[in-house]
Amino acid sequence: MIDEERVRGALEGVRHPESGRSIMELGMVKDVSVEGGKVRFTLALPFLDVPVRDQLARDAKEAVEGLEGVEGVEVDVREMTQRERVHFFSVQEGATPEGRANDIRHVVAVMSGKGGVGKSLVSGLLALALREKGFEVGLLDADITGPSIPKMFFRRPKRPEGSHDGILPVESGRGIKIMSINLLLEREDEAVIWRGPLISSAIKQFWRDVLWGRLDYLVVDLPPGTSDASLTVMQAVPLSGVVLVTSPQELAGMVVRKAARMARRMGAPMLGLVENMSYAVCPKCGAKIEIFGPSRAEEISRAFGIPLLGRIPLDPRISELCDSGSIEEYPLERFAPIAEVLVRRASD
Incomplete structure (x- = not known):
């Protein structure tokens, strides 16, 4: 039986081609939903026109399609909010978004x-x-x-x-x-x-x-x-x-x-x-x-x-x-x- 946890686990293995970090860690996966064998999720990009847009969407879709019990995958793409983008770039650089004591x-x-x-x-x-x-x-x-x-x-x-x-x-x-x-x-x-x-x-x-x-x-x-x-x-x-x-x-x-x-x-x-x-x-x-x-x-x-x-x-x-x-x-x-x-x- 496919569920959200298995979908997120599969997406954990999808890496951003520039940094090598998981798209889950980068906060790029949003709104995961599962209905029967149908899976839908949103891929949030720092900017819609990034060169790796198609590659990321394809890799994410293929990772979920490889799960047993999945009958179809739909990937929506949107641009990150300003706060989501801050998290993305901070993780990309290996830094915490703000000081620990703040x-x-x-x-x-x-x-x-x-x-x-x-x-x-x-x-x-x-x-x-x-x-x-x-x-x-x-x-x-x-x-x-x-x-x-x-x-x-x-x-x-x-x-x-x-x-x-x-x-x-x-x-x-x-x-x-x-x-x-x-x-x-x-x-x-x-x-x-x-x-x-x-x-x-x-x-x-x-x-x-x-x-x-x-x-x-x-x-x-x-x-x-x-x-x-x-x-x-x-x-x-x-x-x-x-x-x-x-x-x-x-x-x-x-x-x-x-x-x-x-x-x-x-x-x-x-x-x-x-x-x-x-x-x-x-x-x-x-x-x-x-x-x-x-x-x-x-x-x-x-x-x-x-x-x-x-x-x-x-x-x-x-x-x-x-x-x-x-x-x-x-x-x-x-x-x-x-x-x-x-x-x-x-x-x-």
């Missing part, structure tokens, strides 16, 4: 596509707003070649401490756990001149080897663009979602749309859009001045079916506090509503 409930990546729109600022303010709500929060600076998080949070350089279990992140004054390549350098202005594979390796280490402990939220500050670093995060880290950051200029809007399409292609949920430098407030009359032109945030949010989380004004006080390592002193009245919406969407 318990991280939600991971939120902040992405812009373009540099200079305030992505790191939004990451820092988001971490602060979540912390003020009582959550345990971590902040991972994944911008390896252009890190700015330590400069914003620390008046004096701090160094992470190591243990036999891993690296301990540095804590800010308000208790946010922070890890950045700049915390490991001798001088904060020392250049990190690395190629893509080294950058990707560093990001994976920050995820797997840092002892984050128990966190409600880990905010990941991504570098600009849609290449190695962003791709690594979306393949190696189980994201609750992505927050997109833009500014009013059409050029910034065009590039953030590229980032949105990358997130969609990788299956990462888009939590919403934040427009930074949206306007300035006249200190004398209180009028809003759109220095960089009219806002395009509503247009972008409608195009991708994501909510506009908020518009952040130009504020000289933010610049002063970031430059002095005192961002935690910035009042969060404008940013608190953004965090509230994000918490609801990340928990859905």
Whole structure:
């Protein structure tokens, strides 16, 4: 009598041609069902257009057809979710998806596509707003070649401490756990001149080897663009979602749309859009001045079916506090509503 256990056992012997690992171990087999002698299951692929698609489907089907009592086999094929893909690539590389001592409930990546729109600022303010709500929060600076998080949070350089279990992140004054390549350098202005594979390796280490402990939220500050670093995060880290950051200029809007399409292609949920430098407030009359032109945030949010989380004004006080390592002193009245919406969407 054929049953699900025998089917799974047969599929255990099917190996991925590139890594030699079992497709069961890689999490590629889903929804196994047996009715009489008819067997049906789904083969989940990291991407639908992988070159080994037909070979894997054929090998899996033949393995089940070889079982006694099987009268027919139907194999459905679908693309993995972002979290399934994280497991797949982690097992492919022989690594655990995250550090043994870590318990991280939600991971939120902040992405812009373009540099200079305030992505790191939004990451820092988001971490602060979540912390003020009582959550345990971590902040991972994944911008390896252009890190700015330590400069914003620390008046004096701090160094992470190591243990036999891993690296301990540095804590800010308000208790946010922070890890950045700049915390490991001798001088904060020392250049990190690395190629893509080294950058990707560093990001994976920050995820797997840092002892984050128990966190409600880990905010990941991504570098600009849609290449190695962003791709690594979306393949190696189980994201609750992505927050997109833009500014009013059409050029910034065009590039953030590229980032949105990358997130969609990788299956990462888009939590919403934040427009930074949206306007300035006249200190004398209180009028809003759109220095960089009219806002395009509503247009972008409608195009991708994501909510506009908020518009952040130009504020000289933010610049002063970031430059002095005192961002935690910035009042969060404008940013608190953004965090509230994000918490609801990340928990859905």
